[in-house]
Amino acid sequence: MRSWGKSVDTMSSSSRSSQKENVSASRFGPKLCGYCNEFLSNLDLNFDQLNICGWVHSMDYHDIHKSARSGCQLCIVLRHDNTDPEDEHWHKAALGAYYKGRASIMMFLKSTSTTCYSAMYGQLSETISYPGTSRRQRVLDELDSIGAYHDLNYTPPKSTESQTAWELCDAWIKNCIKNHSRCKILHSASWYPTRLLYIGHFPTGYLDRDLSSFNVQLHLTQDKPPKGGYMTLSHSWGFIAFEMLKLTSETYEYRIKNGFSYIELPKTFQDAVRLSRFLRSDYIWIDSLCIIQGSEDDWIHESKAMVDVYRHSKCNIAATAAQGPTEGCFYPRDPTIVSPLEISLRLGGEEENPIPKKYLIVSDHSWHRSIEEAPLNKRAWVFQERILAPRQIHCAKDQLFWECNQTTACETFPFIFESHIEYSKGAAPLALNITSLDLTLSEMRKLRFCETRHDPFPGNFISYPQESSYSTYSNISRFDRTLAHLEGATIDEKIERLRRNIFLDWNNIISRYSSLELTYKTDRLVAIFGVASRVQEALKDMDIYVAGLWRSQLPWMLLWQIRISDTPPSYDCGPSWSWASFNRDVYFYAIPQPHDRVLINVDEAHDGHTVAKQGAASSHRISYLKLRCLLYKIEPDIAANSGKQSRTRFTTPTNPRLGFRPKSLHTDCTETDDYWHQAYIILVIGQHEENRLWGLLVRLCEEEPDCYRRTGMCWIDTEAEPNITEHVRGATDKDKA
Structure with missing residues (x-):
């Protein structure tokens, strides 16, 4: 042996x-x-x-x-x-x-x-979601519904550019529209963008072979309302964006009259047109050909409608593996690496297990590597498109993937693929967070029409339904976990729980979004504004969006954290108190807990950054918060820090007995020599269950008196620092600055 x-x-x-x-x-x-x-x-x-x-x-x-x-x-x-x-x-x-x-x-x-x-x-x-073997009821239900549109014995072809693979895409869409209850609730009345590309469709069951003489028409939807749905395309503009085919003010009249010839379209656009025609869609929306490039007025108008462009589409085609418009959507591949490898094992030997059992060998990170780490999904604008679209076909290098609010699938697992359930490891996939947010917003929209009173901005003491801080690592969506707890709940209780879910999903989505790339850093807020608009629509008058954060959640959301940066913040991108001021990955660690004590009063929140990007381009980007808060001037305690201390201890010159040593302190930028010369701390939240006081580090603005800018955040262990804990416990509104 x-x-x-x-x-x-x-x-x-x-x-x-x-x-x-x-x-x-x-x-x-x-x-x-x-x-x-x-x-x-x-x-x-x-x-x-x-x-x-x-x-x-x-x-x-x-x-x-x-x-x-x-x-x-x-x-x-x-x-x-x-x-x-x-x-x-x-x-x-x-x-x-x-x-x-x-x-x-x-x-x-x-x-x-x-x-x-x-x-x-x-x-x-x-145990795995595969036809003919799985015993999971959810898998069996999905196979039963999609069986009407596709033979369950799918064999991957030698290329994703094949009729066999495209017929699978057709089955995904038909089954989703017809049978997915969670996708049906997102369907709304017909809406069309200002412009679409008319491409017609080919007879059912055939691939376009020669479109060299084909012409794509630029269609004005107000002049002649389209019939049927339209597709959209997510693609990377690449490194030669200035050379890419575009609609411009100079060519607008010509394109309205003559359209675009198929042969002048870049390869990615051609592939999207062919797949859309095969899927019997007469129209497709492509940003560079449907928005007048270089026209600020048209950009402002169309960017406001971006949320509706993708939300009302039939399906979004994502050129996921392509780094630019010339690479196309489809690729040859070895089918061996697509189909699961079936291996029969007798664990323990023939005597113990005379009948071998079949195991399917698959990579545990195929979705992550093919989708999340793909070139397209590293772009911030595409992230929003993916969230807004009701369903999506990912054109990856090795295979085609499917994503909607009810299932994910791929050619390896052609009818349902749930890697978070199959493998139950690591953080929940982004697809799960997107689905959770979409379904929560839909449920909230239904409930908000009920007659109920709700305080949008709670006072100093609040009570939320508690959820483990490890819920990010669950293999069940937050929405599904919530449904299990809402049986018999009142309307108010349902709204409060769903509202909490929205903000937790928002934090997860922003954490992912903040790591993505933007050509223009000042687009940091505008490239996520479509998603924010959907959230605002669901919340209605329950909350207000302010520079990437939500008004009712400011005490927690202000406590975002980034890895320390050598690059100073950009106040053109966002105010100092918003994560958008830094081009860095952001994390939210202060999660609302039952009986949190909010120590700040937000009297006014003005967002001049989002308004500037969405409307008047000439307006100054000025955003501010007016707070009433416990504000302390702080200085490093030189005597206490002269030894080998792992953390800095601070004194408060106006009240020396309130000195403290933060358990954790994070500065946003590398400290300068005068960093602590005008340093203050604002205590924001007291969390009894966690024995924590959360605070913001701020300093006086040199340009404006009585104004402060964020420079970092910290938290204090209340058990280790009894003096400042007692002071906060006894503080009243009269003690706030």
Whole structure:
């Protein structure tokens, strides 16, 4: 029996290499090389020892390439799953396994010289969302509904540019429109953008082969209302945006009369037109051809309507893998890497399990790598488009993916793919947060018409339904968790819980959005304004949007945090108290808890940044908050900090007994020599359950008296700092500045 706790190497390199290249049919199902045969045999015989990592003997990574070229199906998957096979860290690696119960085995290739590894999962076929094997009711329901539109025995073709793959897209859309209850509730009355591209459609079941003489018409919807729905396209403008085909003021009259010839469209636009025609959509909206580029007036008008352009579309086509308009939407691929690898195992050997069980081997990060890390989804504007669209086809490098408010799918799992349930690891995927927000907004819109009174701006003491701070890592959407708690709840209770969900989802979405790229940094607020408009529409008069934050949630949302930056904030992008003032990833750690005590009063909140970008371009970007608060002048305590202290202690010159040492302190920018010369702290929230006082670090503005700018945030352990805790506990509005 082979040992699993350490590396074993009993063969010479020449004999091992010869074994690897010998690929043949195996008792495990697929064609395998000798090395993979030995590895799976060890899995069968030693499964009881796999509660810890077990390694098969070390190997040369290039041998995987040789075996893959020879047809070993497991080596083909291993080679593809590794993101950088040429990295020297992979020259020596080990193939290991980790047993996670009889339903799941994790296989991973690990570098023997570093901590780098690449993981795949072997899931018992009956537990995974695959036709003919799954026993999960939700999967069976989805398969039953989509079976009317597509044969469940789907075999991926050699290219995503094929009739077989496009017929799957057609089935996704038809099934969603007809059977998805959660997508139906988002449907609203017909609405059309100012301009659309008329493309007509091709007879059912055929691909366009030659469109060289085809003309795309620029259609004014007010002159002649369209019939039927329209598609939209999300694409990257790339590094040669100035060369890309555009609608301009100079060409506008010509394009209205003559349109655009198909052959002058860049490859990505051509592919989107062909797929839209195949899906029987007569119209498509493409930003650069439907908004007059270079016209500030048209941009202001059309940018306000962006939320409706994507929200009312039939489906959004995303050129996910393309870095520019010339790359197209579709790609050739090896079908072997798309279909799940089926392997039959007798864990424990033939005597214990005489009947082998089928496991499906898939990558645990295919969605994340193909979608979230793809070139298109690193762009901030596209993030908004993805959230607003009711359904989306992602054109990735290796396969097509589907996303709507009820399901996600891909060609590997062609009818339903829920990686967060299949693998239950890490943070909830972005798709889950998007779905949660969309469904919560829809439910809120229904409830807001009920006769109910609701205080939009709670006072100093509030009580929220409590939710674990680890809920981000749940594999069930926040909306679904909430529904389970709303049985028998009153209208007020439902609204309050849904309202809380909206803000938690907003924080998660902004955390993701803040990491994305913008060509013009001053678009930081405008590129998310469409999503904010949807939230505002649902909340109606319950709340007010102010510079990326929500008025009722300011005590918590003001306490955002970024990694310290050498780059100063840009007050053209956002006020100092908004995350938008920094081009950095942002996080929200102060989550509302039951019985929080709010220590600030927001008397006025003026947002001049969002208004400036959405309307009068010449207006000054001035945003401010008028607060009544507990304000303390602070200075580093030189005597207390002269020793080796891990954290700075501060004194308050006006009241020396209130000195304190923050448990955690984060400055937004690298400190300058005079950083603490005009430093103050505003205590914002007291959280009894967490034993915390949250505060903002601010300093006086040099330009305007009695005005302050944010410079950081901190929290104080109330048990470790009793003096300032007692002072805050006894403070009243009369003590506020």
